[in-house]
Amino acid sequence: MILHTVNKSPYANQCLVDCLTTAATGDTIILIEDGVYGATAGPLFDKSLPQLSELDIKLYVLRPDFEARGLHLGQSVLHFSLVDDHRFVELVLEADKVLSWY
Amino acid sequence: MNDNVTDNTSATDGSKRILLVCRHAPYGTSLARESIETALAAGALGVDITLLFINDGVWQLYNHQQVSVIAAKNHGAMLSALPLYGVERLLVDEKSLSERGIKASNLTDIAEVIDKDQVKHLLANCKVILSF
Amino acid sequence: MKFTIVILGAPYSGETADTACRFAEAVIAQGHNIYRLFFYHDGVHNASSLVTLPQDEIQLPQRWQQLIDQYHLEAVVCIASALRRGVANDIEARRFGKPCGNLLEGFELAGIGELLDAAAHSDRLITFGPSS
Incomplete structure (x- = not known):
């Protein structure tokens, strides 16, 4: 199982879409830095969204980066969990390896 | 080489297999160059490594690169040194090629085109990923 | 568990560092070990002693240095990436006829x-890519 990190805004960069295209069933994704704008999930990448539930991919968002940008829960149609740096470390341990999209 | 990609028993389950994922185009940043330098070092040190060119990384393999004016070394020439260093598992994602309208005949012949299932298999079976 | 952390971004230019x-810090706080910090690509700027910020801003090179010092971490800066970007220790600076080295204490060039060993x-192994 792979933990994918994404650190770019999906409105400016293909990273998140490329990641969603490549991620496999059971993988996890964590949005960090500008990647957290992915949690606002505007219509720009609507067509990637069904893939997430189909593939059973869990989505996490790094809380300090999310809050720094003034974002809040309820802005997204996606189901994601906010996590702190400690949980980020645990997510890396729960995965077999990490693939970073930047 | 195709056998290595799909063979569960040897090539893809090695406990120390390193997969180098190359996602960036050459020249615009030094990421592509530094990823290939990592692969060359692996070859020189006898470390088993596989390269996957995906997304804009496929542009690294594009034929006929000419760098007579820009301040850069020819990336294609650098790539062609890989087999000389014993780095022979160079794989390129078919979907990334078709998204960019690139035909396999536009690429240097050192890489093998693999489909999305083979990409998934490769990612699932390596031990560690170096993300470039 | 042993972690290796690869840093590809410069301080100040982006959030990577x-x-x-x-x-x-979170890895250490949870009682795990850091096998190696590897600074590559623009990440080598984290090891420059010349980085200077206003006093009320976080000095990342010093923050790394404290962590390295306190927990006896191995902090390796890729020598090829470093020299190209103007980061050198005194020995390398002298070798190439430069006026002085600027590698922060605690970091080593290698x-x-x-990276392959790590x-x-x-x-x-986790890679933190550049923000920009």
Whole structure:
């Protein structure tokens, strides 16, 4: 199982879409830095969204980066969990390896 | 080489297999160059490594690169040194090629085109990923 | 568990170094080990003693240095990436006829082999790519 990190805004960069295209069933994704704008999930990448539930991919968002940008829960149609740096470390341990999209 | 990609028993389950994922185009940043330098070092040190060119990384393999004016070394020439260093598992994602309208005949012949299932298999079976 | 953390972003230009440093602190706080910090690509700027910020801003090179010092971490800066970007120790600076070295104490210059070694010998390797 792979933990994918994404650190770019999906409105400016293909990273998140490329990641969603490549991620496999059971993988996890964590949005960090500008990647957290992915949690606002505007219509720009609507067509990637069904893939997430189909593939059973869990989505996490790094809380300090999310809050720094003034974002809040309820802005997204996606189901994601906010996590702190400690949980980020645990997510890396729960995965077999990490693939970073930047 | 195709056998290595799909063979569960040897090539893809090695406990120390390193997969180098190359996602960036050459020249615009030094990421592509530094990823290939990592692969060359692996070859020189006898470390088993596989390269996957995906997304804009496929542009690294594009034929006929000419760098007579820009301040850069020819990336294609650098790539062609890989087999000389014993780095022979160079794989390129078919979907990334078709998204960019690139035909396999536009690429240097050192890489093998693999489909999305083979990409998934490769990612699932390596031990560690170096993300470039 | 042994972690290797690869840092590809410069301090100040982007968030990479801050994110990676926070991650490293969290790894240590949870009682895990850091096998190696590897600074590559623009990440080598984290090891420059010439980075200067206003007093009320976080000095990332010093923050790394404290972590390295306190927990006796191995902090390797890729020598090829470093020299190209103007980061050198006194020995390398002298070798290339430069006026002085600027590598912060606690960091060491070494080859890409150290990254490959870390990939083989760590339980987990995570790359923090550049923000820009």
